Amino acid sequence: MIDSQLKRSLTWVQGTAIAIGAVLGSGILILPAVTAEQAGPASLISWLLMSLLAFPLAMTLGSLGAKYPHAGGIVEYARLAFGDTVGRMTAWLFLGTIPVGVPIVALVGANYVVGTFSLPAVCIPITAALMLLLSLVLHWRGVEMAAWAQVLILVLIVVLILGAIIAAGPHIKEEQFHPLAPHGWLPVGSSAVEIFWCFVGWEMVGHLAEEFHDPSKDLRRIFLLAPMFVGVLYVALSVVTIGTHAYGGAYTVTPLSQLVGIGMGRVGSTVSGIVALWITFVAIHGNVAGFSRMVYSQARAGVFPAVLVRLHERHKTPIGALSALGLDFAVVLAIYAVFHVDLGAFMAWPSAMFLALYIIAMASALKLMKGAGWGKQALAWIPFVVCVILYPFSGWAVVYPILFGVIGWLMTRIYAKTARRQNAVQG
Template sequence: MTQQLKQDITLLGGIGQLSTTLLGTGLFMIPAIAANLAGTWSLWAWLILFIAICPIALTFAILGQRYPNAGGTAYFVRQAFNPKTERSVAWLFLSVLPVGLPAAITLAGGFGHALLPNFLSHGIGFLNGHYLAELLTIVLILTITLMGSKSSSHFQTLIALSIFALVGVFFWQGHIGLDDISMPSLNSSAILPIGTALAVMFWCFVGIEAFTHMGEEFKNPQRDFPIAIILGCFVAGFIYWACSVVILKFHAFEPNISAHSSIPWLSEQLLGNKLAAVITVIGYFACFASINLYTQSMIRLVWSQARDYKPSSRLTHLSKRGVPTTATYAVAVVLFLSITFGHLTNLDLETLVKLANSVFVLLYLLAMLSAYRLLTGWAKYLAGFSTLLCSVVFLCLGWSMLYAISIFAVLILPWGKWLKKGKPSLSNTP
């Protein structure tokens, strides 16, 4: 009998999961970076980005509505192409696990370290404080995952509401008026700064492809999944834009303030030191929300691949709460080994994030190509336009796109056929 994940995710829970994933670490860095690159024109950049991401998000929404499956993009590719390409895409997505997620966990650990009690902040034995905070983050992810998708979606909805409240308080205490939210005039000199800012800001909407892995767990995927994607993107886009308005008014960006310090600095200026701990908690859980969904999406991808190709494997086992327990522990072990290796070797996390992002954009592109083959009517034209947009973004990545192309090329090669040809036939054996 084919095992199925529990359908526990509601519309509100889906919106909370996606919006917090898109905000993630980006809220605490990207608006300040965009303001530094484009000044007040960054408000136009956010609007342009949101308009550009809408067709891509809508295409994902239609795919998830018509093909709800824990395999996500890999499943879409199988429907459009073949199982061989599906497995290559699945491994391509999983290749982010040892590089992208550890980098995000390290960023979350920076906030988490500040929350540790004094006797733990300096570490225990050979475990320094930052490494201990990262380990505790993995334990928290493991705990929430084992509680089930319903608990996870409720938790991330609370995080989304907290972030929304924080930006609302900034608006109120910062006395934001009509003059502050008016869009600046555009001219030819704005093209380059806006383009440069957009190249950075696109990463704020990387996460939709991971959300597609949760489509099978919606109570009503045909109705709620596409609405959750559209509203989740709208909520995240609005919060990014609103945060940028406050940052621009108070000049909370370089060279005045470093990008990662912009939100804490604003909090201190507008609210005083009393809420410093609250900001740290929100910062930690905003980072955590993004890591949590990506971890869960990878767990479900591992489980779906085992369910489809090795149904007798232990990886297909589900707990009473409908959680792929063995797959969860397997992913947690890889995360542990990856962050440990990173600490031992002092890897350049910024480079690793760039390489991981190239994989994400390639996944977007492959999903849009699949949609173009699968969909009909106006949806097919939408998918074609989205494919063009993703192609432009992929080319803008420069040298880092070679990383994703190289991995996918190696995965798609017919290694099985070559190995069979290389083996001597039994009939020819003396």
């Protein structure tokens, strides 16, 4: 018989680091500058709105995780709220997120590092592959070791980024904030959709709920502290980027490097390259942790093949799911190396999928939290409405979740027919 019990070894400190790391992704390297170029100083409004949205979204996910501590996370909430069919379809939606999104994060970060240090282009897929491999190995050895690695690296990242922000602060000029919206207000909405990419990842901690010592207390702490920290950091970085005009023109390729250089001089390039590498790794690390547990939980429930439910005999880690994820990463990197795909264009697809998943999560919360008080209901309604409004701004990427949802529905039908045949034979 396969042992399918995950080991309880995580604390709220480790969980907070995983949550921050999963959200603090490669978007921070380029998006403050990209959105400033698109919408001007008014992009700061988009950053403020998305930061405020993170609170009710994260706190609702924290409440759900505390009440229903299950490795399935959003998939489990959807199943409890709307039944097995919706739960299975939601599981299939997740297959369009991390398997595509994490290699993109790795490649964006690797591209940034290679550009900063003027390395040959062949180093981009190699650097990305090494980061992905290191994360998989650490998670194979155990979630506790992987989590403490996340804490250590995150502390170093925060120290370096705060140092860069403080050093660039004296170079901020008031005139850089005028005019507020030089390109009109429509780009502010478009920028908000792109910025949403910087705030996805909270749900990954929910998938680790079975591995916390005290899920009820730990998850509530995590989902209060993590969004507060991330929101302040993003907004501060956006203010400094706009105030020093570290965007557009020569700043297009490595904007964070240029911003750090404003305050730190020549050493800034080296510092930003190191920060970019670490930021990319913690984003990969946090998302691999949550996604591998989701796949494991759904294999345990019979949604995915049984081979994915396999746990390491000693470390109690989901090596079946981690191995499948490693194979997927290799395929995506190979496609990038051969066809040289545009990473920016692909970012919209997993972002649209996360919007769809958050809509499902908040709808599940509204149903599961009936009678829990108007406060918790309001917390779920705010991100639900905002995500529904943002979804059409995804362009053609809106079809991506629909496609995976249809595949999930078809697989659910096939699973149901197979189960009926087996029951008939046994009967």
